[in-house]
Amino acid sequence: MTANENIASPGPAGNDPRGGLFKAVExxxxxxxxxxxxxYDATTPCPEYSVRDLSNHLVSVLRRLTVLGAGGSFMSVPHLAADVADGDWATVWAEATKEFDAVWSDPAVLGRMIQLPWGPVPGAVGSVIYTNEFVLHTWDLAKATGQSPEWDSEMLAAPLAGMKRAVPAEPRGGQVPFGPVVEVPEDAPAIDRLVGWYGRRP
Structure with missing residues (x-):
């Protein structure tokens, strides 16, 4: 149940959606x-991921996004960061963030085409896709470990605006690695509406 790596683009992003991306990475x-x-061995809302697996996956996603932003290949980065020792995720993340910042702080990345498995998208759109990826998996990790992150409104705005274009309510399953939409009240917190759309139960 990865977030958006195998899903259609959420459509045009705003002028510069990187503010939300940087906050999600933080x-x-x-x-x-x-x-x-x-x-480490606890289950997460993604049934195929333990806390350890999800932590390794998140590190891998950050590395992949850095490679993509620099014009590299999606497939050059493994799905899980198997080189990271248990408990070292935050340290490795901090180091990987330096490389990520160096690539994604360049405004030119917004117009650069990044090559995703379903086709190329501008960096501005890729920024929204991966903000969504990080937000959903942060929620998964927090849920599994009893944490209560503070969900910044800028971080959630673009993923929330594009979620129904990115992943329609049907079909789900198979090539669309999300469960059925979980209905939440319209006035629910933004994070609850976002995760509910992607099949999580807030």
Whole structure:
């Protein structure tokens, strides 16, 4: 149940959606730092991922996004960062963030075409796709480890605006790795509406 790596583009992003992306990256690091050793084997809302697996996946996604932003290949980065020792995720994340910042702080990345498995998209659109990826998996990790992140409105705005274009309510399953939409009240917090659309139960 990965977030958006195999899903259609959410459509045009705003003029510069990187503010939300940078905040999402920061929040992942904070959440990884809050994982305790006794939680590594705990299950997450993504049934195929333990806390350990999801932590390794998040590191891999950040590395992949850095490679993509620099014009590299999606497939050059493995799905899980198997080189990271248990408990080192936050440290490795902080180091990987330096490389990510160097690539994604360049405004030219917004117009650069990045090559995703379903086709190329501008960096501006890729930024929204991966903000969504990080937000959903941060929620998964927080849920599994009893954390309560602070969900910044700028971080959630673009994913929330594009979620129904990115992943329609039907079909789900198979090539669309999400469960059925979980209905939440229209006045529910933004994070609840976002995760509910992607099949999580807030």
């Amino acid at each position: 929040l992942v690091g904070t959440t990884l730092a809050g994982v305790r050793p006794d939680q």
